[in-house]
Amino acid sequence: MANHERNIWEKIADQLRSKSLWMLHYCTGCGAIELPPSMTSRFDMERFGMGPMATPRQADILFITGYLSAKTLRRVIYTYEQMPEPKYVIGFGSCTLNGGIYYDSYATINRLDYYIPVDLYIAGCMPRPEALLEAFNELMKMIRKGEANGWKQYKENYDWYKNNQIRSLGEVLVHDEFHE
């Protein structure tokens, strides 16, 4: 991705953004259990300025921790669109990379960045907290260098992503039969 030219304000803003990343408390798969240890005393995510936030409106990073079924993907896309602009996505584990052990399942997706732009992947069938912190630092470096532009890509080729999403998930008229 070409490195867009950033003016002085954006450079400062990127410095600040890297220092205080707020993650969204939205865990989709088996990787969610890795987050508490990285927050608590041993690995302490907060020293990097990272902390959990309850709503997508306030969050910067969206963790996709583990396999994504079609239905969960629909909610992930909806939450992703609700997050305010410079937003980053980190894909945990192999299930987001290439479908992992569910590569041949009829319900789970095989490649996450086909649907939403992913800035960073962490390999491993559930990476350990050390790998997590390594990834966070890596992401902070990318943000400081201005390379983490997943959200810009999403905005620029928005309809490519939309077609991919329609291709896999199809248009569903939300009409739950149980609460008429």
Place this chain on the structure above:
Amino acid sequence: MSALLIAVPLLIAFLFVPLKNKIKYILPFVALFSLILILKLPIEQVNFLGGWKAPFGITLVLDNSSYYSLIVVNIIFFLLSLIPQIIEKDLSLIFLILMASINGLILTGDLFNSFVFLEITSVAAYILSSSKRNYYGAFKYLILGSIAGAFYLLGTLYSYIGTGSLNLADISKNINSEFLAVVPILIFIGLAVETKIFPLAGWVPDVYASGSALTPAILATGVTFSMMYLFGRIFITVFHGEFLNVVYIFGLITVVVAELSALKQDNLLRALSFSSIAQAGLFLSVISMNSYESLTAGYFHLLNDITAKFVLFIIAASIGKSFIKNKTTGIAFSIASFSLIGFPLFAGFRSKLLILKTAFLNQNYILPIILLFATIIEIAYVLRWNIKLWYPDNILPQEKEKTQKLSWNVNLILLIVALVIIVIGFYPDIYLKIAQNIASGLTNYRAYVTNVLGGM
């Protein structure tokens, strides 16, 4: 001359028997005639029937109290006669007889003669109350009335034994103590039925709420006024206010009881009948304070109450469920009910003020409390009726067509009476003059005695 007042209506009644219900149209002339006759009569004039001197023969006394009450009663009859619609088929005869007997009742100066007229009025009243097939109510009224009449007769007998004469003036002149113990009680019971005292007013709701407009209109106004006048005449002029403290207690009980039982009524006519019982009770308790001011206040209140009841009963009997079709009657109804309660712009307020003033004057604090308490309850149910009639909640369309409009002359008279109420509200001295004269006539019994006994 004053005997003509009794004779003429009777004469016409008998003359026009064959014409049956054509008499309705002659009534106004009879009433007008008697009114003119009264106005022409000189006030201080005692008429000895058959030339017999006072203590022996029957005397018709026309002092200023009886003069004014005659005017009031005849005006009522004249107004009623102007509304032939409400007089049923053959009641006009009774109407005439009633007129004659009431004139007699007011005029007579003789105790036994008053019993006779009392009986005639009650008989006429029984027949009247049997209109619209209300036989059971009329039967009850008959029983009570006759018992009362019997006691009244006993009272006259004892007074004759005690004082040796039947003439009111004579009795009042030589009253002695042991005689006084018995006679007032008997006469009080005799009159209690007519003046609707507490336990004996059982007949009132059945008779008044019979559905016909005429019975309550006459009974509640004309007959009640004359009975109250008679009560005043006997108990104050003759007995010089001896028995009145018992009457006071009974009056208060009647007020409270009548108001309470009116609260629950779901039929307008019954509620109004209870209200007239209450007003009568109130009148009696005010009278029994036995002073010139209390008498004026009492009669002034009675006059207001009668005018209001006249309008209320006629409307209540002839209105369907709401005033949608006939707005003017509605306005008349509301004005009358507001004066009944005592809102400031209307007549009732003046009389209530007067009562309160006199009650406070002779340090009597229970009456105002009961009066105010009764008015609060009266406000509750009268205004509830007002709202129910003005804002009927679910009137079916076809029901709306059915309520026919009252005929024009009924509306006209009702409006006139309603306007009278408002005028009295602003300038009360017309009613006040009447009330003062009646009160003065009743209280200075010495002038009455000298006037009747004259030469002796």
Place this chain on the structure above:
Amino acid sequence: MMSSMSEIVKNLKTLVKKLEIVEIDEREVKIEIPCEKTLNVLSFLKGNGYSHLSILTAVDWIEENKFEIVYVLFSWENGGKFVVSTKIDRKKAKFVSVMHLWPIARFYERELHEFFGIQFEGNDDMRPLFLENWDSLPPLRKDFDPLEYSKEKFPDREYIKDVIYEAKVIRGDLNG
């Protein structure tokens, strides 16, 4: 086998001639019965204590060209469990519905219809339950190939090198 369960089995024998009994556990017995007898066996079992239909599922024997429909009944009184199974033909997969015995069966039958394509008379509510916009074969049938479907619907990652092949070699499935 518990005493009470053995009596029930004895009565069942009288009811159904062709009856295969497999005793799985001290409290659990499997019965295979011909498909036309299932309804009265089930109502019989429900009659004496086995009122809880814990699961209604199916197995796809593609070789015998049969669907095996399995009812697992459980009794709250003595904790005994009956596994009643019948075999129906795979082509015209049609069977009678047990909704009138157990209302919950409505959802099980709907699921079976979605994942196996079995039709149940008496249960008209055959809408899709779990899958969204499903277009190909019912997925739990043996002749449905999930990998091929996943490749077609959820595009895979194009690797410059065939990384999967290398992984298999490392793991020793294939000899490099």
Place this chain on the structure above:
Amino acid sequence: MMTIIRVAAVLLTGFFVGLTLEGVSRKIIARIQRRYGPPWYQNFIDVFKALSKNGITHGWIFDFGILMALGGVIATLAFVPLGDLVAFPGLDNLFIIVYLFAVGALGMAMGMVGSGNPNSSIGVARALTQMLGYEIPYMISVSAVMYYYKTASVSELMLSQQDSWTLLKMPLGGIVAFISLLGMLGKKPFDTPIAPAEIASGPMVELSAKYMGLLMLMHTFSIFVEIGLFVDIFLGISNYWTFLIKFTVIWILATLISSVLPRFRIEQVVKFYWKVPLGLAFLQALFVLLGWVF
């Protein structure tokens, strides 16, 4: 002209000291949980990061609410005397400060509910109920102080503590005021309105970037108002620097307490405040009436 400088001084102290102290408190909480914790300037970064993002808005009432909130709290802060630095010498009446603070609260509440998310309405309803809880004991204990010193101006209250601190003169009142101070700050035991787990951070559920930053500013200023009042009234005469020291001490004390206590349920908050603190406050008022002051 002097007032403008003084007001600017008050606001800047509020901004800088407030944010640093918040960073310090996060450090203390981290240390209690045996982890490193963010640097002390972390809150500055958070505020400016939030302000620099481009978020979403729900219409004019949403923006107006936030502006009214921040404006109200800034106005309240201007009236609070920081030690001897008093922006408006004669006019800092305590009732004004408490009720001007309500403008900020109402503005925030109106803006958040204006976003249309029921979570924020629940959060605001809880905040107002909690306010009903802690406001009454606080006002009684403070009015006992005012009644004793016969003045309602905060700076005079501070100056009239010649012989000893009001905290020592009226210990009960001081304790009650501190407990309701915890409620006002919205620290842990009383942070039911912002409960992240239950109602997705309550009123702040729809606050995206810039609005979140403005609200954090408002939070820092409101902390400064609340603790400033407490220090002025209860902790004796202090010039500007001793005021800041006392402020930090109280703030650290509050963080220590709040870092170890779980969250109350909302009924428990009102019940808690209207049992013991209210009783103590009435007792204190009685003592003041009877003149039993140490």
Place this chain on the structure above:
Amino acid sequence: MIPISYLVLVFLFGSVVSYLITKANRIVGAIFNFLLTFYALFVLWNLEIGHTEKLFSILEGVENTFKVSSLGKYFSIISLIVISLVSFFIIEWIRKKPSRPAAFNAFVLIMSAGIIGVFFSNDLLTLYIFWEIAVLGSFLIVPMGKEDSKKAAVIYVVTSAIGSYMYLFATFSIYNKYGILEFDQVSRFLLNEPSNLFKWFIILFIASAGIAKSGIFPLHTWLRITHGNAPDAFSAILSGQLVKMGSYVLAISLSVFPSTKLLASFYSGVPLLNYILIWLGNISIIIGTFMAIRQNDMKQLIAYSSVANGGYILVGLGVMNSIGYAGGLFHVFNHAIAAAMIFLSFAAVVYRTGTTKIDEMGGLIWKMPWTFVTYLVGIISLAGIPPTSGFISKWMIFNALLTKGMFVTLTITFIGSVGSFLYVFRPLAGVFLGQLKKKHYEVKEVSPVMLIPMLVLTLLTLFIGVYPKPVLDFIVSIENSLGIKPIEYSGTIIKTSLGQWDTLTVFTMFAVGFIIALVLYIIFPRGKKVELTDQYTGGEYLFNYDLYHYATGFYRFLERLYDKHPSFEKLYGMLVSFFKSMGEIINELFYKVSPSGYVFWISIVILILFWVRW
């Protein structure tokens, strides 16, 4: 300027005229009403104090006169402001709402005639007469509202009748004892009245009329039903103004008969009688606040808030020192304006949506922004928050209570003011903010004719909030005329013994803070406008956004703490049914009996009589 008695007559005959005009055309009738009331306001504005007029004389020895006292002028100007603005509102509102517009207009005029008479009457009897006329006028309008407004009308009249009849009883006992009824003469006689009991009896019974009318504790139950169900625009007059008649009588009974001089001081300068009245005010504040928090019908909610504010006024007036009395009077002005504003905005909302239930509405701000602004400023003033005038009166009452050291009353006033934040916020969140219901998508803003009075009231509150001098001048003139030491203020700084504050600096500081926030808001990147249904829903797709609105049981967790509260309405209901059942028994026993029963009763009477006589 025509004298007051002519003004009253103009109103009475005007009502007949307006009845006929509205029969012809509603709008013209309403305009006629407005012009009349506005002219009356103009006349009252430049009435000079002390101008007396002779009227009629009912009881001999007593001359019923009108006298323009500063207190009367103050109250009447507030009432006329409210009535003229509401009648301007009615010009548009009458097109659709009341079932009988002609009667509505006529009775409004009768009521205002009564009101003017009440405020200028110089003796107890004239006050009673015009009081009853006002009750008559307002009573006939109430049943035009919703379905159980008929019951409400009866309850309203009975309660005010109880109060006014106790008042009448006191008037006559004074008349009987002294023979005079003018206020100043009565107070002179009361001063050298030996028996303490008589003084207590007089002041309490006269105050009872005020208690009944302004909905203080024992007689407060009628407020909820009447305000809740009266026709919407009329409940603005009812609560904004009619309740003030009650406060007027309370003001008279507490200040014109100077209770401080009459009775010994019980607690720091406040006599025992005032103390009891203050406690009645306290209880009604508590009842008003805690019951208002529970209501789901927005009009009944604000009705309960009028109970609470009536309590405030009584507490203000009861504390007999200059600041407290000034606070009470100022609060009369504030509550009249605020209640009128809030009820007008509710009338606009009901005019458009048709329901008064809070949980059936939501998100109306996007469709009716101006109504929202009026409601917002109204509740800010009602809750007593600084920029608006509501705060000044509450501040004065707090100061007065503090100087007197009455801590329990102070606590209750705090509970009242903080509680008012809670219950004013419930309709704000339930009706105006939150999700817009589907059925209200095409609701339009109310027509400008209805908006103008609302906005005039808003500007009035804000103006007085910043520059309270005009109202304070009035209050100072009142306090001078009543012999209480007036409060001192200069320009916009109000001084009291406890300290002073300046409304202007508070407002400017608030503006400065607002500007700073605005600057910050503009510097940083603009937010993207997102429409109402794009919410954080925990990632879930919602089908029906009407349900995504939190309004039913808004403070359920708080209400659960006092669910089993004693209800006085049930108590009075039982009392009434007791009377009815007693009536029933009597009816059965005496009136529906067979003739033999009558004979039995006659014999009983005879026995009693004979037994009594011997």
